[in-house]
Amino acid sequence: xxxxxxxxxxxxxxxxxxxxxxxxxxxxxxxxxxxxxxxxxxxxxxxxxxxxxxxxxxxxxxxxxxxxxxxxxxxxxxxxxxxxxxxxxxxxxxxxxxxxxxxxxxxxxxxxxxxxxxxxxxxxxxxxxxxxxxxxxxxxxxxxxxxxxxxxxxxxxxxxxxxxxxxxxxxxxxxxxxxxxxxxxxxxxxxxxxxxxxxxxxxxxxxxxxxxxxxxxxxxxxxxxxxxxxxxxxxxxxxxxxxxxxxxxxxxxxxxxxxxxxxxxxxxxxxxxxxxxxxxxxxxxxx
Numbered sequence: 001x002x003x004x005x006x007x008x009x010x011x012x013x014x015x016x017x018x019x020x021x022x023x024x025x026x027x028x029x030x031x032x033x034x035x036x037x038x039x040x041x042x043x044x045x046x047x048x049x050x051x052x053x054x055x056x057x058x059x060x061x062x063x064x065x066x067x068x069x070x071x072x073x074x075x076x077x078x079x080x081x082x083x084x085x086x087x088x089x090x091x092x093x094x095x096x097x098x099x100x101x102x103x104x105x106x107x108x109x110x111x112x113x114x115x116x117x118x119x120x121x122x123x124x125x126x127x128x129x130x131x132x133x134x135x136x137x138x139x140x141x142x143x144x145x146x147x148x149x150x151x152x153x154x155x156x157x158x159x160x161x162x163x164x165x166x167x168x169x170x171x172x173x174x175x176x177x178x179x180x181x182x183x184x185x186x187x188x189x190x191x192x193x194x195x196x197x198x199x200x201x202x203x204x205x206x207x208x209x210x211x212x213x214x215x216x217x218x219x220x221x222x223x224x225x226x227x228x229x230x231x232x233x234x235x236x237x238x239x240x241x242x243x244x245x246x247x248x249x250x251x252x253x254x255x256x257x258x259x260x261x262x263x264x265x266x267x268x269x270x271x272x273x274x275x276x277x278x279x280x281x282x283x284x285x286x287x
Contacts, residue, residue, distance in 0.1 A: 055088065055089045055119070055259075056086060056087070056088060056119075056120040056256070056257045056258055056259075057086070057087045057088070057089055057101075057103070057117040057118060057119055057120055058085070058086060058087065058117065058118055058119075058120050058142060059079050059082055059083055059084070059085050059087070059116070059117060059118075060079070060115065060116050060117055060118045061083060063115055063116055064078060064079050064080035064116065065078065065079055065112065065113055065115075065116045066078055066079075066112070067079065067103070067108070067110035067111065067112045068110055068111045068112070069110060069111070070110075070111065072095070072111065076108075076110045077108055077110065079112065079116045079117070082105065082108070084142070085105045085106065085108075086105060086120065086145070087101075087103045087104070087105040087117055088103060088104050088105070089101045089102070089103055089117070090102045090103070090104065092114070098113060098114075099113070099114045100112065100113055100114060101113075101114050101117060103117070106218065119259060120142075120143055120256075120257070120258040120259065121143065121258055121259050121260065121261065122141070122143035122144070122255065122256065122258040122259070122260065123137060123141070123143075123260070124260050125161075125164060125165055125168055125170055125253055126165070126170055126172075128161055129161075130161065131159060131160060131161045133161075134159065134161040134164065135159050138151070138159065138252070143256060143258045144254070144256070145219050145256070146211070146219045146222060146223070146254050146256045147252060147254045147256070148219075149219040149220055149222065149223035150211075150222075150223045150226055150252065150254065150283070151252065152223065153223065153226070153227045153230070153237065153240070154240060154244070154250055154252075155237075155241065156241070156244060157240075157244050157249075157250040158244070158249050158250065159249070159250050159251075159252060160249040160250065160251055160286075162251075163179060163182070163249055163250070163251030163284055163286055164251040164252055164253045164282060164284075165177055165251075165253075166178055166179045166181075166251065166284075167179060167187075167189070167251040167252075167253060167282030167283070167284040168251075168253035168280060168281075168282040169280070169282075179251070179284055179286055182286035182287065183287065184248070184286060184287050185284065185285075185286040186243070186248070186284065186285040186286065187283075187284055188207055188230060188235065188283040188284060188285060189206065189207045189208045189211075189281055189282055189283045189284065190206060190207070190208065191206065191207050191229050191230060191233045191235070192204045192205055192206040192207070192209075192229065192233075193205060193228070193229045193232045193233070205229070206229075207226050207229050207230070207281070207283055208280075208281050210222060210225045210226050210229065211226065211254055211281035211283075212280075212281065226283075240285075243285055244285075246287070247287045248285040248286060248287045249285070249286060249287060250283075250284070250285060251282055251283070251284035251285075251286065252282065252283055252284075253280070253281065253282040254281050254282075255280055255281065
C-alpha cells in the first residue's frame with residue numbers, strides 16, 4: 001500500500017521564556033500548531049517533529065566570533081568566514097551567564113554565542129504591491145536563497161505576484177485566494193514521485209513536501225530534488241521553456257522556514273511565524 005507522507009507545518013510558533021518558564025501564545029489556535037522551545041534543566045531544545053526544520057538563523061554581519069566544540073576547549077570556526085551561511089539552532093543554554101546555541105550550517109556544527117547569529121526573517125507576500133518589487137525581493141533578499149535555487153530551473157520565466165499570492169493561498173477578507181481566475185493552471189507544487197523507505201514500503205513525495213525541507217538538505221539539493229520530480233512528471237527543461245514561450249507565467253512562493261517578525265530581546269529570541277502561508281510553498285504555471 002502506498003502511503004502519503006505529510007510533513008508537519010508550524011503556522012505559529014513563539015519562542016520565549018518568562019521568569020524561567022516557557023510561555024507560548026498562539027493567536028491562531030484553531031488553525032495552527034505550536035512547536036515551541038521546551039524548557040528543561042539543560043536549557044531550551046527544539047521540540048518540533050524530527051523532519052521539521054529547527055529555527056533558522058543567519059550570521060550576524062555586525063558581530064563575529066568563534067564556534068566551539070561541545071566542551072568549549074577548541075575553536076572550530078569563526079562566523080566571519082561564513083557571512084552568508086544559514087544556521088539551524090537545535091538547543092539554547094546558558095554558560096557562565098551567557099546564552100549559547102547549538103547550531104548546524106551545511107557541514108559545520110558546534111556551539112556559538114547567540115549574539116553572533118540573528119533570526120531569519122522574511123516578508124509576508126501580502127506586503128508586495130507590484131511584480132517588480134516582488135521579483136527584486138526574490139533576487140536579492142537573503143531569505144529567498146531557496147527560491148533562487150529553484151528559479152534556476154525556470155529560465156526567463158515571467159514571475160507574477162498575483163499568481164504567487166493565489167498559489168500561496170494568501171488570505172484576504174478571511175478567504176484564501178486561489179488561481180481560479182486563470183484559464184489554464186498547472187499546479188507544479190502538487191506533482192509527486194514515489195520513494196522507498198528503509199523498511200521497503202513506498203510513499204509519495206510531492207514538490208511541496210520537498211520544499212518543506214529537513215535540516216540536513218542544502219538549497220541546491222532541494223532544488224535538484226524538485227527538478228527531478230518535475231522531470232518525472234514530464235516537465236523537462238524543454239517543456240517548461242515551451243510553456244513559458246506560450247505565455248505561461250510563473251507563480252512562486254517559498255517560505256524556507258523563516259519567520260515574519262521577531263522580538264527585540266528575549267531568551268531565546270521570540271520568532272513570530274503567525275501566518276496562513278508559513279512553511280508553505282507554491283509553484284504554479286498559468287495563463
